[in-house]
Amino acid sequence: xxxxxxxxxxxxxxxxxMSFASLARVxxxxxxxxxxxxxxxxxxxxxxxxxDKIARGEAVYxxxxxxxxxxxxxxxxxxxxxxxxxxxxxxxxxxxxxFPSSVVRSAMAIRVNTALTGRVGCSRGLVDAYLALLDKxxxxxxxxxxSIGTADIGLMGQIGAVLTGVGEAVxxxxxxxxxxxxxxxxxxxxxxxxxxxxxxxxxNAVGFAAxxxxxxxxxxxxxxxxxxxxxxxxxxxxxxxxxKAVAHVGTEREAEIGAWLYxxxxxxxxxxxxxxxDPLSLRMxxxxxxxxxxxxxxxxxxxxxxTGRTDDNPVVVDGxxxxxxxxxxxxxxxxxxxxxxxxAHAARNSFNRCVLLxxxxxxxxxINLVPRGAIATGFGPIIKLAGELFARALSxxxxxxxxxxxxxxxxxxxxxxxxxxxxxxxxxxxR
Numbered sequence: 001x002x003x004x005x006x007x008x009x010x011x012x013x014x015x016x017x018m019s020f021a022s023l024a025r026v027x028x029x030x031x032x033x034x035x036x037x038x039x040x041x042x043x044x045x046x047x048x049x050x051x052d053k054i055a056r057g058e059a060v061y062x063x064x065x066x067x068x069x070x071x072x073x074x075x076x077x078x079x080x081x082x083x084x085x086x087x088x089x090x091x092x093x094x095x096x097x098x099f100p101s102s103v104v105r106s107a108m109a110i111r112v113n114t115a116l117t118g119r120v121g122c123s124r125g126l127v128d129a130y131l132a133l134l135d136k137x138x139x140x141x142x143x144x145x146x147s148i149g150t151a152d153i154g155l156m157g158q159i160g161a162v163l164t165g166v167g168e169a170v171x172x173x174x175x176x177x178x179x180x181x182x183x184x185x186x187x188x189x190x191x192x193x194x195x196x197x198x199x200x201x202x203x204n205a206v207g208f209a210a211x212x213x214x215x216x217x218x219x220x221x222x223x224x225x226x227x228x229x230x231x232x233x234x235x236x237x238x239x240x241x242x243x244k245a246v247a248h249v250g251t252e253r254e255a256e257i258g259a260w261l262y263x264x265x266x267x268x269x270x271x272x273x274x275x276x277x278d279p280l281s282l283r284m285x286x287x288x289x290x291x292x293x294x295x296x297x298x299x300x301x302x303x304x305x306x307t308g309r310t311d312d313n314p315v316v317v318d319g320x321x322x323x324x325x326x327x328x329x330x331x332x333x334x335x336x337x338x339x340x341x342x343x344a345h346a347a348r349n350s351f352n353r354c355v356l357l358x359x360x361x362x363x364x365x366x367i368n369l370v371p372r373g374a375i376a377t378g379f380g381p382i383i384k385l386a387g388e389l390f391a392r393a394l395s396x397x398x399x400x401x402x403x404x405x406x407x408x409x410x411x412x413x414x415x416x417x418x419x420x421x422x423x424x425x426x427x428x429x430x431r
Contacts, residue, residue: 017308027102042118091157094146237273254290
């Protein structure tokens with residue numbers, strides 16, 4: 001989308017938002033990565049600002065001071081190397097099943113890309129270390145539970161720990177210790193310079209990478225539901241008039257959906273079972289799916305925008321190191337939760353049409369689609385399954401991001417629960 005292809009099979013990251021196509025190629029290891037020269041120059045400029053501030057003996061959060069509730073603890077120059085290495089390893093935590101390798105690869109690429117904005121203050125060496133992992137395809141094992149969505153501390157910490165030779169990684173389809181994976185790949189453990197340690201853990205790159213995959217899966221699910229809506233409308237002999245009307249009275253997206261339905265119904269031997277007008281689940285298909293696709297488009301654009309902006313704290317702006325609240329990805333989280341609600345509406349619409357197919361009230365279709373005189377359960381058990389699936393979809397549409405959670409002695413009192421929101425959305429699309 002915004003990226004330069006420097007040569008065949010190589011994607012040049014430059015700090016601008018990534019595209020779904022680029023993320024998919026990175027996740028599938030279908031492309032190699034390089035950092036744009038101008039973007040790396042921005043990294044160097046920001047790095048000098050941080051180094052100069054530290055050299056003057058001034059506090060730089062998470063570089064020569066503690067973090068969270070320990071923010072007022074400052075470290076001597078002799079203690080910095082031990083502190084920065086320990087900071088990464090202390091945040092190496094998580095539980096549950098690991099993320100797919102595609103998500104972890106994309107997360108590392110997003111971390112590199114946001115560093116290339118020149119707003120982070122990390123070293124060139126940290127960028128090179130991530131690119132080396134991606135080049136050799138050393139994929140850290142990242143267990144998916146370990147973030148409250150105000151920077152993926154535990155999730156990114158599992159990646160950062162591998163950079164230092166701790167934790168687990170997958171190399172050449174074998175799961176092994178990080179130390180062994182780096183050795184087999186010909187890589188050396190990374191020494192975390194001041195600021196690099198916090199830059200390797202305190203961002204939402206894993207959440208954004210997983211969100212991108214979840215939105216793509218949700219779009220696939222929505223397209224499938226739309227296609228089945230057309231087939232059930234045909235089976236029920238629904239009127240196609242609402243699909244023509246929506247072009248004149250609906251939103252732009254509703255009109256697109258109506259036109260798609262009307263065009264793809266052409267050529268069918270379409271029965272006419274409508275008297276005056278149909279039940280709402282047939283009449284309002286364009287509205288349900290128009291809103292659903294609009295919601296997914298907004299969610300997708302918001303996720304992609306996040307891949308090209310710095311969500312670190314602190315940040316470097318106009319030669320200053322400034323504290324920032326950018327690690328709260330609330331925009332992405334809210335729009336993903338809205339997408340969950342849109343999918344619940346599509347699931348309800350689908351369930352209602354299942355009921356219409358089986359209740360014996362349309363086109364003289366037999367109850368449960370059991371031929372008259374036959375002894376069978378027919379569509380009856382499937383309706384119960386459809387009902388449970390709808391109930392599950394509905395239960396996962398309840399927002400969680402506004403739940404209160406206060407940690408770090410009261411300093412950290414905003415959360416988004418982005419990874420949990422992504423997990424719920426992904427679980428919805430898999431059903």
